[in-house]
Amino acid sequence: MMRTIATLAMVVLLVSAGLVASLGGAQAQSATGGDPDLEAYAPDSTLTPGSASTLTVQIANDASTRYDSPPERERVTTARNVRVELDAGDAPLTVETSEHSVGSITENEPRSVPFAVDVPEDAESGTYEVDVEMTYSYTSFRRSDTGENERTYTMTETVDVEIDDAPQFRLTTADDDGLQVGEAGPFAMTVENVGGETARNVAVSLTSPSSVVGFDGQQSDVARIDELAPGETAAITYEVGVKPDAPVRQYELDGSVRYTDPQGINGRDTDLSVGIEPAAEQDFSLELVEGSLRVDQEGAVMVRVINDGPRAATDVALDFAREYPTLRLLEGSVSAGTLEAGESATVRLPVAATRDAEAVEKSLDMRVQYRTTADEQRHDGDVSLVTPIEPRRDDFVVAVSDPTIGVDSSRLIEVEVTNNRDQTLTDIEASLGTTDPLDSSDDDGYIDSLEPGESTTLTFELAATADANPKTYAASIDFRYDDERGKSMMSEAAQIPIEVGSNGGAGVLSVLPFVAFGLLGTGATVYAGRRTGRLPWN
Numbered sequence: 001m002m003r004t005i006a007t008l009a010m011v012v013l014l015v016s017a018g019l020v021a022s023l024g025g026a027q028a029q030s031a032t033g034g035d036p037d038l039e040a041y042a043p044d045s046t047l048t049p050g051s052a053s054t055l056t057v058q059i060a061n062d063a064s065t066r067y068d069s070p071p072e073r074e075r076v077t078t079a080r081n082v083r084v085e086l087d088a089g090d091a092p093l094t095v096e097t098s099e100h101s102v103g104s105i106t107e108n109e110p111r112s113v114p115f116a117v118d119v120p121e122d123a124e125s126g127t128y129e130v131d132v133e134m135t136y137s138y139t140s141f142r143r144s145d146t147g148e149n150e151r152t153y154t155m156t157e158t159v160d161v162e163i164d165d166a167p168q169f170r171l172t173t174a175d176d177d178g179l180q181v182g183e184a185g186p187f188a189m190t191v192e193n194v195g196g197e198t199a200r201n202v203a204v205s206l207t208s209p210s211s212v213v214g215f216d217g218q219q220s221d222v223a224r225i226d227e228l229a230p231g232e233t234a235a236i237t238y239e240v241g242v243k244p245d246a247p248v249r250q251y252e253l254d255g256s257v258r259y260t261d262p263q264g265i266n267g268r269d270t271d272l273s274v275g276i277e278p279a280a281e282q283d284f285s286l287e288l289v290e291g292s293l294r295v296d297q298e299g300a301v302m303v304r305v306i307n308d309g310p311r312a313a314t315d316v317a318l319d320f321a322r323e324y325p326t327l328r329l330l331e332g333s334v335s336a337g338t339l340e341a342g343e344s345a346t347v348r349l350p351v352a353a354t355r356d357a358e359a360v361e362k363s364l365d366m367r368v369q370y371r372t373t374a375d376e377q378r379h380d381g382d383v384s385l386v387t388p389i390e391p392r393r394d395d396f397v398v399a400v401s402d403p404t405i406g407v408d409s410s411r412l413i414e415v416e417v418t419n420n421r422d423q424t425l426t427d428i429e430a431s432l433g434t435t436d437p438l439d440s441s442d443d444d445g446y447i448d449s450l451e452p453g454e455s456t457t458l459t460f461e462l463a464a465t466a467d468a469n470p471k472t473y474a475a476s477i478d479f480r481y482d483d484e485r486g487k488s489m490m491s492e493a494a495q496i497p498i499e500v501g502s503n504g505g506a507g508v509l510s511v512l513p514f515v516a517f518g519l520l521g522t523g524a525t526v527y528a529g530r531r532t533g534r535l536p537w538n
Contacts, residue, residue, distance in 0.1 A: 034076030165196030184241030410463030
């Protein structure tokens with residue numbers, strides 16, 4: 001009996017153990033649980049008084065699980081819909097963006113959350129605690145037959161921030177009046193140490209992110225200051241250039257400062273900037289007032305030079321922007337003096353046109369040179385001038401009223417000379433040129449001056465030799481003279497038609513009748529003397 005009872009007990013125990021084992025196995029296979037554990041860190045927690053900074057808080061998830069089942073681990077350890085809030089507490093700073101939503105945070109993917117904070121200039125240096133509050137949802141328990149258990153949890157972590165009164169800098173535009181589009185000029189700015197410690201070996205770098213603004217062909221430049229005490233400022237000047245046709249607006253220059261603090265530790269202050277706003281490109285225009293040029297002649301045109309601004313210009317001068325094969329500026333450049341914005345001046349532009357020049361309306365590329373208010377030499381090469389070029393004409397017009405001369409005779413001829421130029425000519429020396437059978441023993445003439453279009457008469461002696469044939473011959477006349485600038489010039493030779501006539505003078509044929517009459521008279525005298533015996537030589 002006792003053995004039977006023992007046997008039955010053993011069976012019951014074995015069945016019970018089997019049931020327990022069976023239930024435990026089922027539970028391990030169908031249920032899992034976990035708890036996310038968020039922790040906050042501040043990798044770079046140093047802030048500077050008087051600055052707007054970014055405090056980056058890093059959130060990591062050190063989760064744990066229960067009834068661990070690897071396929072379900074991420075489900076019960078992930079913190080979802082995480083919201084992070086920063087509370088400054090007693091720290092002397094203001095949180096500008098106090099809350100962020102960052103989505104899910106797993107065990108393998110921490111998140112960095114940036115908070116914008118302002119630190120007043122009078123903030124005392126030291127270490128302060130700030131609170132990071134984190135609210136999230138997670139799956140605390142998952143079972144195949146009963147589903148999931150969702151929870152929402154809020155926790156607060158404390159991180160330390162340090163307010164360090166190290167050197168810190170502020171950049172300010174001092175003067176950008178020297179800058180204009182299309183030019184390079186001085187740009188003055190100031191750098192101030194707004195920190196609480198002296199900075200030495202200060203290197204101030206400026207970099208232009210814009211392709212139209214640069215530093216002597218480079219995108220950055222560096223200036224050095226030996227020392228800056230707290231609250232001290234220093235002026236720095238850079239040479240900044242702005243490309244032509246750049247929009248007139250404000251441009252930003254990125255700045256950074258390298259320095260050495262009193263402990264000999266090298267530091268760097270970045271995320272600085274300063275703005276510049278160049279004035280519009282200096283502009284000039286030209287207007288033809290009067291005058292024209294002429295082929296194969298020196299001439300001048302009156303040109304109005306207008307300063308279209310935006311600033312005053314000194315030492316304004318006008319010349320050709322390029323070389324022309326048939327035109328030559330007789331002066332290196334022509335000065336228009338100082339012109340305020342909107343002011344104009346009229347200048348005389350002397351130009352010589354060669355014989356190969358064409359008689360057309362000619363558009364000339366001109367250049368206006370000037371100096372800025374900062375005494376920088378500049379030029380505007382984008383101006384043009386349209387001037388007419390007239391056909392070629394002789395310097396003088398000559399005419400002879402009676403150009404006829406007899407064979408083997410001479411006579412005085414009168415040549416009318418007219419000034420065919422547009423200016424007064426002086427000290428005019430005329431020279432008559434002849435070739436056989438024409439000749440002249442008086443071939444020079446002189447005219448004191450001739451106004452434009454004025455005429456006068458010169459007298460020359462002209463002879464034709466005895467062997468001249470009755471026909472038209474050519475004499476020539478040219479002139480050496482001074483133009484209105486006092487420059488000695490030589491004219492082209494002008495042709496004068498001379499008509500040699502057979503009976504127009506005392507040639508051989510013209511004296512034959514007189515010789516015949518003389519011979520007849522002599523013969524009659526000899527005959528009468530023989531009859532009377534009274535000859536003249538008796």
